[in-house]
Amino acid sequence: MTTSIEDPVANAASVTLGLRHEEQAFEVLAQLFEQLPFAVYLCDRDGLVLRYNRRAAELWGRSPKIGDPNERFCGSYRMFRPDGSLLPHHECPMADVLRTGVAVREQEVHIERPDGLRRIALIDIDVIKDSDGNIVGAVNCFQDITERKSGEEAAIRLAAIIESSDDAIVSKDLDGTIMSWNGGAQRIFGYLAEEVIGKPITILIPPDRHNEEAAILERLRRGERIDSYETVRRRKDGSPVDISSQCRP
Template sequence: MRVSEALSEAPSSGVGQPVSSNFLASIAGRLSSIGQAILAFGQDDTRFREVIEALPAAIYTTDKDGRITFYNEAAELMWGRKPTLGDDQWCGSWKLYWPDGTMLPHDECPMAIALKTGKPVRGVEAVAERPDGTRVPFAPYPTPIFDASGELAGAVNMLVDLTHRKLAEENAQRLAAIVTSSDDAIISKDLNGIIKSWNRGAERLFGYNSEEAIGRPVTLLIPPERLDEEPSILERLRRGERIDHYETVRRRKDGSLVDISLTVSPIVSADGRIIGASKIARDITERKRAQEQQKVLLAEIMHRVKNTLATVQAIASQTLRRAPADEQGAFTARLHALSKAHDLLTSDKWDRAPLRAVVGAAVEPFEKERFTLEGPESWFNASMSLQVTLALHELATNAAKYGALHNRSGQVHLTWELLDVGRLKLCWRETGGPTVRPPEHKGFGSILIEHTFEEVH
């Protein structure tokens, strides 16, 4: 057999690039034929050198005494050095170790064993150390070469770099440890919804052990009223979509229901096909309970604020009963504006309110159709939302008394823009109203407006 025939399946990937396990297995199975071809045609065969040098796998040969007679570029790269032909023996590595770190003498390496016993060596691994100190894990395939009379003539060896496989194994072990120790339930399933893996977190959350869950449909965990969720999830997975923090309800082994946050990601095979999904389910029961408690607390706070404002209004009505009606009305309107601002805070989040809602609530009593509101959505913190609500109420009140809202044709244009983090530009512009003059003195409203927008700035 010629070398070109023995290596007819050589790939075109470059030296030093990872090669497929199928190709390496094919070459390993043909090492005896390759050795015979080398023996028959020698290293001076041009085709021999071209093919062997093109191989991404490290290959070298020795004579019957173990002296290296040939090596290709991939072997040189693996060793990190150029052995001296006819002088270096057994292997071109600078140093050799067993996988556990024990020193491996060259005359006890797999190539030496193959030459001494006359038998191929398979199923072992070793580590080569380069002169620069880097280490390369590899699997050797030393194979004796015999001449036509059956006498040992030398050996050929292929060294398979296991670096990528070792890294993959380490990453897989690291990932497995994370999955095993995670408090979250981590489950994998195929595209038919059949459970393929089940960690301890899943066992704690749902009550089934891995033997009870693996091989069964994931609908095992879905309450009857939510079974329509699974087909939708599978369809999105087939499209390669990821589902993040999907809040839903699942059923435990004992029949009880649990609130969870679900993250689902496609599992992709080496050839790019979506073959299943991984699911991470987090128990959010405590968070849901805390949210419910917060709602109850906020409702109680709102109730107390309303009662306090009502009490203030009642006291003010008695205290100001001799005051002019317009002053009483202005005070009452301010209390109503403050009440609306509190409503915005307690209806969603106590610590902030949406800017557009704050503006809308402030101008609601003043013919909203005569206002133009433009600007991006943003949020005010609790303190600022109360101040801005009162300030806009004062601006609208002044417009109704003296400005654009005093007649039937005036308009108010209220716009805002975000300048940078923490800064907002708000513009109140009136058109179509009567001519106005600066006030002779500043009242409560003017002071409130100036103070508020100094704070906003």
């Protein structure tokens, strides 16, 4: 990728690399580095770290010395691949981009700080070229996605628990439309998920108990929990089934 005047991050990177020499412009774009809402750092063609912002230092847990030949390609203490194997600095995505000239998009890297704390970073790296098309450096914009990844993994674990449960676990919106349906619900009521998702919950409720469901929905809309109660529901074949149910908003 060749930098363009419309790209402020690449613009600032170009200034730091000496592609432009106006001191006033340098100061303005240097301030931009600090004001960006994500972590960013810049390396020259040899991988020397030439500039990084406060957010990068916070994520790394350290402030590497600018231009230090022992601080090449990244300012993190240590890096790991998603599979847990050690990722040497000279094999990291920044090193690959400087070697190949191919940008990196949304790649995950696990970063270890000097205090042992590990974070997960999502990185985007663009190569910077001069007017003759020669690679002169690269800029890495990255963000901490540790909490987001933890939430995704928890959701996957929860989904697995729900699906493997012998109990019927059904979610519905506040209008009574079925939104999810697990294996336990299929075993108890006889419907496949595709037969009921998007249908009204009353498909499971005998007509003489529709008022009961209306009252339950009203309580859920008020944020109330409905503790365990015994009632009757209806299977796909029309036969009744006695159940013990509870609802949570």
